[in-house]
Amino acid sequence: MTTFLDYLLGGLGSGAIIALMALSLVLIWRSTRVVNFAQVGQAMFTTFIALSIQTWTGSWFIALVGALAAGAILGVFIQYLVLRPVKRNDTSGAIIATFGVLIALQAAAGMIWPGGSQAFPQPFNNAGIEFAGRVWPISVYDFVVIGVTALLVLGLTLLFTRTSLGLSMRAAAFNPEVAKLSGVRVSRVLTFGWALAGSVGAVAGVLVAPVSTISPNSFDILLVYAFTVAVIGGLDSLIGAISIGVFTGLVISLVSGYSDSGNAPIVALLLLALNLILKPEGIFSHHKARSV
Amino acid sequence: MLTITDLSVNYGAVQALSNVSITVPTGEVTAVIGANGAGKSTLMRTLSGLVKPGSGGATVGGVTITGRKPEDIVRLGVSLVPEGRSTIPELTVEENLRLGGLWRDKAARNATQGQVFDLFPVLAERRGMRADTLSGGERQQLAIGRALMSDPRVLLLDEPSLGLAPLIVTQILELVSRLATESNLAVLLVEQNAVTALRVATTGVVLNLGKVVMVGSGSEIASDEQLRHAYLGY
Numbered sequence: 301m302t303t304f305l306d307y308l309l310g311g312l313g314s315g316a317i318i319a320l321m322a323l324s325l326v327l328i329w330r331s332t333r334v335v336n337f338a339q340v341g342q343a344m345f346t347t348f349i350a351l352s353i354q355t356w357t358g359s360w361f362i363a364l365v366g367a368l369a370a371g372a373i374l375g376v377f378i379q380y381l382v383l384r385p386v387k388r389n390d391t392s393g394a395i396i397a398t399f400g401v402l403i404a405l406q407a408a409a410g411m412i413w414p415g416g417s418q419a420f421p422q423p424f425n426n427a428g429i430e431f432a433g434r435v436w437p438i439s440v441y442d443f444v445v446i447g448v449t450a451l452l453v454l455g456l457t458l459l460f461t462r463t464s465l466g467l468s469m470r471a472a473a474f475n476p477e478v479a480k481l482s483g484v485r486v487s488r489v490l491t492f493g494w495a496l497a498g499s500v501g502a503v504a505g506v507l508v509a510p511v512s513t514i515s516p517n518s519f520d521i522l523l524v525y526a527f528t529v530a531v532i533g534g535l536d537s538l539i540g541a542i543s544i545g546v547f548t549g550l551v552i553s554l555v556s557g558y559s560d561s562g563n564a565p566i567v568a569l570l571l572l573a574l575n576l577i578l579k580p581e582g583i584f585s586h587h588k589a590r591s592v
Numbered sequence: 593m594l595t596i597t598d599l600s601v602n603y604g605a606v607q608a609l610s611n612v613s614i615t616v617p618t619g620e621v622t623a624v625i626g627a628n629g630a631g632k633s634t635l636m637r638t639l640s641g642l643v644k645p646g647s648g649g650a651t652v653g654g655v656t657i658t659g660r661k662p663e664d665i666v667r668l669g670v671s672l673v674p675e676g677r678s679t680i681p682e683l684t685v686e687e688n689l690r691l692g693g694l695w696r697d698k699a700a701r702n703a704t705q706g707q708v709f710d711l712f713p714v715l716a717e718r719r720g721m722r723a724d725t726l727s728g729g730e731r732q733q734l735a736i737g738r739a740l741m742s743d744p745r746v747l748l749l750d751e752p753s754l755g756l757a758p759l760i761v762t763q764i765l766e767l768v769s770r771l772a773t774e775s776n777l778a779v780l781l782v783e784q785n786a787v788t789a790l791r792v793a794t795t796g797v798v799l800n801l802g803k804v805v806m807v808g809s810g811s812e813i814a815s816d817e818q819l820r821h822a823y824l825g826y
Contacts, residue, residue, distance in 0.1 A: 467687055467694065471683065471691050474681075480661070481671075482694065483692075484694060
């Protein structure tokens with residue numbers, strides 16, 4: 301039983317990161333019906349930028365803020381340069397274009413930051429906390445990750461439920477025509493959505509880097525998990541992304557603990573398949589059905 | 593006052609509207625009636641900016657509105673209640689209303705919201721509920737309320753009777769005509785249900801295959817048997 305609880309605790313931090321990455325996919329999907337496969341590429345790119353900032357300034361906090369800003373700018377850039385020129389209503393064209401962006405970002409990162417995998421400095425102690433006479437499988441850094449995620453989720457919730465911009469974003473996602481007739485500048489709102497998703501993904505990247513390494517392809521597995529989580533959550537649900545994200549973190553930790561960490565992606569894909577068979581519209585979706 | 597002059601709209605090779613000229617005076621309801629495919633909805637979508645005009649245009653108080661974006665046209669005082677489900681079901685009643693005047697400053701918006709609640713008390717009762725919990729008639733009231741939140745000078749109503757019980761249609765249209773007089777609103781009402789529309793309209797315009805075939809007072813059109821047979825099918 302103790303081992304079981306230990307594995308659960310150990311999965312919280314990675315669950316929070318998966319949740320954030322899934323959240324950035326959901327933010328784009330809700331407003332544009334496009335799955336942005338470039339999201340992990342954007343996060344990887346901004347994490348390299350954060351690493352450079354960290355090396356210059358020595359401050360993790362400045363690096364995190366820098367990644368937030370870079371993520372927003374990169375998101376807007378991609379929307380303007382790649383997504384806008386793709387014909388409207390051509391959703392599959394747009395999705396394929398995001399794959400192109402992913403490959404381009406990975407190639408560019410390989411040229412700008414050569415030398416393969418690099419270590420991202422540990423900003424906080426990542427060793428298990430000693431408390432009540434034993435070492436727990438959760439570190440100070442895990443608490444930082446969970447705290448930053450919680451703050452971000454709280455901020456997004458307030459944005460969506462309490463502000464005019466948030467109401468515009470929801471209206472533009474649910475019914476762009478009525479939003480336009482109401483005076484909402486829908487294309488600006490969409491651009492803001494890309495900036496926001498870019499920032500959220502960038503935070504996920506900076507948070508995961510110290511516990512893995514950073515290379516042009518190092519976040520690929522995160523895409524698998526985040527995509528799985530977003531689909532199971534219903535693709536348009538923020539609550540779905542967060543709760544299923546944390547849940548998946550726990551499942552991965554249990555699978556890795558009891559068997560082998562190499563089995564975790566297979567279990568994630570099994571979960572995805574099971575979900576598509578039993579509840580294809582996702583658990584938290586606003587929509588009744590989705591064809592797959 | 594809304595003035596439409598020689599408005600033509602094409603969908604590819606199909607001419608949906610040709611040289612349509614209509615004057616919609618302030619304080620009155622003007623009804624555009626005609627069969628399916630007469631171009632009624634195209635007229636409304638062009639006036640609200642969802643469709644680009646081919647030639648001709650429309651002005652409100654001397655300012656050209658056609659050819660602009662919907663977001664800008666609503667700021668010039670023209671508000672459309674589109675056909676069918678024009679509320680957002682996932683949002684609450686109050687959020688749907690707020691949406692209608694989001695670009696205005698908060699004090700003005702709150703004042704208008706108070707007026708809308710006076711006009712439709714049921715919306716005040718249901719303000720915190722999701723729009724999809726409302727009945728058809730309540731949802732139409734919400735749709736009109738959302739359009740009024742921009743404090744328009746011109747209100748465009750596209751088929752408000754669609755899918756509603758006759759008694760509710762009469763109530764809503766009478767309220768709209770009262771609103772036109774009391775708030776000095778120019779109302780352009782598009783209806784397939786000619787009898788109901790002509791009862792509240794000062795002026796009726798008959799549209800057939802994209803052309804204006806007759807303009808007259810509501811009672812004139814209602815009593816013209818030949819016209820009714822030819823264009824309205826009753």
